[in-house]
Amino acid sequence: xxxxxxxxxxxxxxxxxxxxxxxxxxxxxxxxxxxxxxxxxxxxxxxxxxxxxxxxxxxxxxxxxxxxxxxxxxxxxxxxxxxxxxxxxxxxxxxxxxxxxxxxxxxxxxxxxxxxxxxxxxxxxxxxxxxxxxxxxxxxxxxxxxxxxxxxxxxxxxxxxxxxxxxxxxxxxxxxxxxxxxxxxxxxxxxxxxxxxxxxxxxxxxxxxxxxxxxxxxxxxxxxxxxxxxxxxxxxxxxxxxxxxxxxxxxxxxxxxxxxxxxxxxxxxxxxxxxxxxxxxxxxxxxxxxxxxxxxxxxxxxxxxxxxxxxxxxxxxxxxxxxxxxxxxxxxxxxxxxxxxxxxxxxxxxxxxxxxxxxxxxxxxxxxxxxxxxxxxxxxxxxxxxxxxxxxxx
Numbered sequence: 001x002x003x004x005x006x007x008x009x010x011x012x013x014x015x016x017x018x019x020x021x022x023x024x025x026x027x028x029x030x031x032x033x034x035x036x037x038x039x040x041x042x043x044x045x046x047x048x049x050x051x052x053x054x055x056x057x058x059x060x061x062x063x064x065x066x067x068x069x070x071x072x073x074x075x076x077x078x079x080x081x082x083x084x085x086x087x088x089x090x091x092x093x094x095x096x097x098x099x100x101x102x103x104x105x106x107x108x109x110x111x112x113x114x115x116x117x118x119x120x121x122x123x124x125x126x127x128x129x130x131x132x133x134x135x136x137x138x139x140x141x142x143x144x145x146x147x148x149x150x151x152x153x154x155x156x157x158x159x160x161x162x163x164x165x166x167x168x169x170x171x172x173x174x175x176x177x178x179x180x181x182x183x184x185x186x187x188x189x190x191x192x193x194x195x196x197x198x199x200x201x202x203x204x205x206x207x208x209x210x211x212x213x214x215x216x217x218x219x220x221x222x223x224x225x226x227x228x229x230x231x232x233x234x235x236x237x238x239x240x241x242x243x244x245x246x247x248x249x250x251x252x253x254x255x256x257x258x259x260x261x262x263x264x265x266x267x268x269x270x271x272x273x274x275x276x277x278x279x280x281x282x283x284x285x286x287x288x289x290x291x292x293x294x295x296x297x298x299x300x301x302x303x304x305x306x307x308x309x310x311x312x313x314x315x316x317x318x319x320x321x322x323x324x325x326x327x328x329x330x331x332x333x334x335x336x337x338x339x340x341x342x343x344x345x346x347x348x349x350x351x352x353x354x355x356x357x358x359x360x361x362x363x364x365x366x367x368x369x370x371x372x373x374x375x376x377x378x379x380x381x382x383x384x385x386x387x388x389x390x391x392x393x394x
Contacts, residue, residue, distance in 0.1 A: 011036035012078040014063035014199055021056050023047050023091075028082075037082070039192065044088040044212065045233070048222050051092055054213065060123075062197065062205035069201020071113065071121045079198035079206050080123075083190060087136060087183040088212065089233060092222035096176040098144075098215030101184070102169040103197075106207035114149050117160035122150035123197035123208035124166035127187040129157055133172050136181035142174035158187055166196075171215065179233075226250075228278070232265040232294070240268045246275035246304075253282040253294050253315070265294035269302045271322075276305045279331075282315040282339075293317055298325035309333035312341055321345040327352050 003021040008028055010016060020026055023046075029039035042058070050056040062080060090096050103123040113119040125147075133142040147155035147167035155167025176182050186193025197206040225231075229250045232239045239251075246269070253265040265282075269275055282293055293315035298304055300322045308331035316339065321327060323346050335341055343352055 008037035009035070010038075010078075010080055013080050014065075014078065014205075016063070016080055017061040019059040019061070021050070021058070023050060024058060026058070039083040040085075040195070042084065042086040042210075044086070045091050046088050046212070046214070047091045048093075048225055050212075051214065051222055057209040057211035059207070059209050060197065061207045062199045064203065064205040065199050066201040067203050071200060071202075075120065076116075076118050077120065077198040077200060077206075079200075080196065082195045083186075083188055083192035084195045085183070085185055085192050087181050089181050090176045090178055091231065091233075092214070092217065093178050093225070094217050094219050094222050095178060096214045096216070097218050098171065098173040099176065099182055099212060100169065100171045100215055101210070101212050103195075104168075104209050104211065105197075105200075106204040106209075107202055114151055114153070114165040115163045117162055117164070117166065118196065118198065119150070119166055120198055120200050122168050123195070123206065123210075124150070124168050125155075125170065126160050126166060126194035126196060127158060128167060128170060128184075128193050129187040132184050132186055132193060133174075134183055134185075135176075136183045142172045142182075144173040146171045146173075173215065232267045239266065240270060241273065241275055242270050243273040244275060245273075246277040248276070248278055250278050251280045253280075253317070266297065267294075268297040269299060269304050269325075271299040272301045273299075274303045274305075276307060278306075279308045280306055280310050282310075282312045282317045295320055298322055298327060300324050302326075304328065305330060306333075307331055310341070311335075312339040313337050315339050317341050319343040321352075 003019060003024065004026075006018040006020070006026060006028065008016050008018060011034060018026065023044065025043050027041040028037050029041075030036060031038045060080060065077070086101070088099065103125070105122050113121045128145070128147060130143060130145060131141050133145050134140060135142075147157060148169040148171070149155045149165035150168040151165070152169075153165060155169070156164035160166060170184075172182075184193065185191045188194065195210070197208050199206040228248060229252060230239065230246075232251055232253050251267055253267070267280070280296065295318040298319070298321045302322070302325045304326075305328040309329055310333045312335050314337040319327065319341065321343060325345075327343070329352070
């Protein structure tokens, strides 16, 4: 499965390679005075593919200080120390009950150094606290958290302490709704927990994996998703589309309504790209009113031809065009249930082409605003259907 490899310099702990699988992104932070990497923000889109593959993990490869070296209990070595936060989105389409997060070293049987505040022989956490886990949208804390050391005995909450086994595993047992984000913070002053692995002497240094899995899906296992459907999530990590990557696919703006702005769906087409998606759909889930529901971005010199049109149902969508980009709406587009679409461009120089049928639902209250683009082209076969006279379609 394709992914991303990061190379980070931790200073005294050496250089580490970090291999993240598809669906996982990591933003590292550096100490401005030294340039050394000191922190990580991990985001996991927990998908069907991860659910069926128990080997899915982030792999950390540490420096090998001495290939023939042995563990020395009670002794500390430099290594990886990252002040960390982690967020996991339930992208399975079914509820989850309980998540497990764990660290496993690449070599040796861990657990002999459990009474060392900083164990030599297993990667571990510090500063996990009873309130570490919560739902990002609601803020509700999952107080069911349990910690275990590498020997599966109870691990300690909070900072490292003598004769207090540092945890390598964390289990929670609360419910995680579809599209909800399960997040993990910690007791450090900046709200992080510490991810720590010493560059232990031996053939694999301090190499280890960080893995995760659902403990239960009480409503049944998730169903394998349609390979041609792409669900679009939060703007903090926008769904970015390269040249021809969207061809023939259906894009669905997903996620719960009433979310913070950084979690609203964002779909971005790369510069100099041409894409021909089948459909783009925006569907809010509010019963009575629309919600601001993310944006669609067309970067410089990009062209997007939507074969079967744009559908916005109970949502407010902003389309942001670079002045050199072009959006072509083919097929049938529908704006309904008090929805609106606004297209904006720098200096009002964008270009939207309607080459199909655009319907503003006759129930009224639906808007498409093209006033901030220079060219609005209707082909010979294009039609625009609006509400009755006086309704606010335009």
